[in-house]
Amino acid sequence: MDLAPRSDSHDLASTERAHKPFDLLRWYAWVSLAIILSVAMGLGLISSRFVIDESVERDALLTAQFITAIADAEVRHVAIPNVRTMGELLDPRLDEAMPEVDPEARRKARGEFLDHIAHLPDMLLANIYAPDRTVIWSSNPALIGNLIHVDEDLDRAFEYKMRVSASYHNFEQARSEQKFVTPPEQLFIENYIPLFDADGERVTAMVEIYKEPHDLIVRIEHGLMLIWLAIVVGAGLVYIGLYGIMRRAARALAVQQKRLVNSETFVALGEMSSAVAHSLRNPLASIRSSAELAQAFDEGPAQKNINDIIGQVDRMSQWVRQLLQSLRPLNDSAVPVDLAKVLHESLQAFAVPLARSGVQLDVQPLPVVQVLGHPELLGQIFASLIGNALESMEQGGRLKVEVVRQDRRMLVLRMSDTGRGMNEQQQRMAFRPFFSTKQGGLGVGLVLVKRIMERFGGAVRLSSREGGGTRVSLSFRIARADIF
Template sequence: MTNFLKDKLLMQDAILSRDFIEGIVATENTRTYLQRREPNHSQALLDAFTAHVPTFPDVVRANLYGVDRSVIWSSNPKLVGMRFADNHELEIALTGQIVVETGEIAIASGKPEHIGLASAAGPHSRQRFVEAYIPIRDESGKAVLAVIEIYKLPNALFEAIDSGLRLVWLAAAGGGILLYVTLFGIVWKAHTMMREQRERLIAAERLAAIGEMAATVAHAIRNPLASIRSTAEIGLEEDRAGTEASFNKIMRQIDRVDAWIRELLIGSIGSDEVREVVDIEAVIRECLDNLKAETDVQKIEVSFEPRQTPRLRGARVQLARAITNVLTNAVQAMPTGGRLVVESHATRDGNLEIVIEDSGHGMGPSLARRVFEPFMTTKPNGTGLGLALARRIIERHAGRIRLETSEGCGTRIILNLPQSP
């Protein structure tokens, strides 16, 4: 692009010089002299032409060549009558084409026809020059009568070229950077999406395994548990001395195992559960009431702030389980007390948003990235299914769940659900 721009501008300058020369040739009838070339014939015609050439802007040297390759006239009289061999540019110009070359005077001074050019250019010996070979044709425009060679030091033209080249390079660099950033963003986004899809696929496979396992475990364990609990209840009714505490302990442990089994069963539930209009505010209050015993024992201050909470259509039992799992996780993060804040409100786009925030110890980035993975837990007696199943339930309702946390600053979990999934 830079070479194209430079060549085009230099050629345009040469074409402009050609138009001036053709105008002078026509006005001064110079073709009559060039066609005859007889000694002392119409020398005034040549002098009239050559008197104009040095007045061209930025010209420091001009040579006029005949078709025999000899110098007819030159602004340096020492060159008149000389003939330069191996002048490739002159040979091309004699075929009727304009030839333009450029370079630095100090470097180009080695050519024979450049003798004395450096001194003619002045003290700036490394100035850039333009050398143009311009053919002069006959009136029919077919035959070449002579070639005029013009050396110019067009500083303003070179400044314009340099400015244009800078713009070309800046535009190319800017375009390259923009293209790189765009492609990098596309690749990074694709990489992120593929990673998320891979993680979700792994999670789905794990949850599918949970479902298969739950179907077997439920029938194998729940029935014996129900029988054991019934026996404990009968023992309590008989009011035997010293057995009440033992029976209560048995019932608590059975309820605990039963809760684990329910978690497994939730993982195996399909997408055809019954949908109904759900009052989420009432569901949240119910979930908080179920955890009241634990929050009281751990001295956790609970705050629920509903603000124009919209109702939505979904599976009430499953949504309650998801909210309970998140609340339970928050309560377990504050074993020595703290503050639990629950908010529910409508977003600007009409969705329902539930924010559950605890003042626990929070978690680092590496743990936060894995918190929704099945079987991922930091609790000695945890199953690692609570948040994973909560995420699955929310996503099954076309919603999103995200986590905001930092070590030592608590955790916020935001559930976003559309009103009509």
Template sequence: MSSSKAWRWMHWLGGYGAGGGRRLALTRWFAVVGSLAIGLFAIGMSWLMSSFLATRMLTRDAEISRDFVQSIVNIQQVAGFFRAPTVAPEPSVVEFFAHVAAMPDVLRANVYAPSGRVLWSSRSELIGKSFAVNDELDRALKGRVVVNQEDEDDEAPKAEHQGLAKRSIGFVEDYLPVFDDRNHELIGVIELYRQPVALLEAIASGQRLIWWGAALGGLVLLGVLVAFVRRTEGVLQAQQQRLLEAETLAVLGELSGAVAHSIRNPLVSIRTSAELQREIAGDADEVHGEIIRNVDRIEHLVRTMLTYAAEPADHPQQADLAAVLREAAQRFEPELRQQGKRFELQLAANLGQVSADPVVLAQVLNSLLANAAEATGAGDQVSLRAEREGRQARILLSDTGKGLEAAQLQDIFKPFFTTKPRGLGLGLPLARRIVLRLGGEIAISSELGRGTVVTLQLPLAGAAP
């Protein structure tokens, strides 16, 4: 793998940002590691279940054959032949051999004495022979049913396999111990070479079902876990964002606490002097008015910083939503109309009250209306509408101004992010922080050149379900 490909792979897994900083990529890592782990587990379990299915079904089939052969031994009373075999077996023994050879799917049948010598075989040339190495026969001579499946690709065939034609699906060896029904003594072993086509097809079908089920189950499990981890990753990212916000607030708290008193005292003096000069000498050139407006703007910025860093009050208050909206409109409407902009206010009846400090709620509306005023030009319109929706109040603040780019919308609520040359970038983060504290929601949609819409959802105090 080339260095560039390796870097792209690590970039995808590690989630490196554009600035080179590492960001959380839990879902990607889990998707890779989880796929490997679940895949290996599914393969292992499928192999175990397939092997168990084949072994269990072949063993059970051999046990049924053993019971059938044992019943023939009991009916034909051939135990004496096993103890003292003769060159010319009795008719009952010959009939026993015929029944064994005629069993379904049997390719060859061998009858072994307890010594391991072949007493009878459907291939006459094997009668009387003994085979030195036959582990399956040794286990069967201890009274156990033994099954051995031979595939067509198996090499080094056993000596007793001579004369067996190769078959496309192989064959199964069943070693069936038989006992004397009177004293339950082992008298011999019946070896059957069988090709149970229907049974092998059923086993293959079951194994395919196991493999497909394991694959499907693994995919479903992986999908569910990835969805869970993705949700967890979202929560962690939100917590990380809140942690960064808390760190920012700590810096703001220290900064605002250090400068607020130092700034406000000179501001009071400057504003008072400007007001006195305007009363004494007049203000034909609007110089003193401009000073007063800039002082108020600085005071507003300081108050914004203090409000953003402050914790919510221990004793929640209630605010008349309609009254707060009208007060905000009365403050901004004259200024907007003076700038040649249209302003529209629409309030539904019985808006009710919200659990919020009226001053803090007014701060949110003032910040949003100030943004709308700065984003619009002469001839544009700013609209403020509010209505009641069940247990919530819905506030829409829209403008027909210049709007925002999609990239700017992603960072609009980050502290100190601003599109204004003289802004602090705290107005919208402050509004969002306050709205979330009130249990509400805030959303902004905008399109470049077509304006912006800010939607506030606030829970009403004491509203009936």
């Protein structure tokens, strides 16, 4: 089996992929989208975590302050001397070790304090631990007397004598202290609150509170929704804004690149055309002179051939002039030009050919306005368009000139003929160099029109229908007196 054709096809496809132009806008769209989404997700997660942590920390602080205040208040209420604190009164195993404390007052203070703990709002479970990690009281009686062997948060609270808080979404069945009477529905908070001795140096009891603060959860959810909504809207606006700027920049870059390519093309063609024209002019002039000389001395049958030679030489000379004219650099500065005057002079120059071809002129009144351009170059524009219209109406017709739109900045002049028109393919190729629908045409007229119009900040548009004529719209910038 011969695999050479397949290999060639593969090499061709690889070459096409290798030379595929870099699509800046598409790459920017995907890369910027990925970056913006990554940054937005990061900010959203950080903000969400911050809101949750701060809310939980604030709730834990208020709970700790409330429990500490209740403990101090109950001790003072039963008139127990300051040498004892609520943390020292909570362990019933130490009742006999404090003979100086009235047992009734001890039981009353402890009972009031535990009653407050048991009726805390949104509470799921409350445990109180002795320093040996034994549960000395719990809102779930089944836990009283249990010894907790492994609880990192409890150990940290005892070791560092500090309040410890954390939030969870799921409780762990393996943790013996998390035996909720009422299971949590969503987020719940675990707080460890140390109670100290009278000197404030030794932790005598640790209060563990499990809460599910419904109002706080609603506020957290509302805050998270606002955060993510703001991030989504902000990221979308940033992406749309940057994409719009990049799209505009890409278009401007493409236009500049196209102009640069066209400019380089015209420079190269101009240099080549100048060399060719210089090489052709002398031989053409010599051929024409020789033909004229032969015409003067020979009156025989060769006269017709001599006339053809002179006509073809003149035609080639005209092509050379048109080529050099279309490819020469347009360095003329923009000046205010009386549009109506230039148009009138151009129509006057074609008055005889138009009348001879039976073309009827329909020139609508033009406003008295000056446009940016150059008289000679604008004259070339009208000459080229009128010449094209004349050649498309060999059997007569109508040439209409009118202003279709005018504002403070632009004026749009339209020239319409009733000639043979162009098909869609011819319209797409109309402004390309060296494309012509005329027999023997050079194809530089409309190219020169486009270059001149763009040189002075204007534009040209062409619309045509085969057999239905052609319309050319010229957009001129209006000259303002304050610019000059």
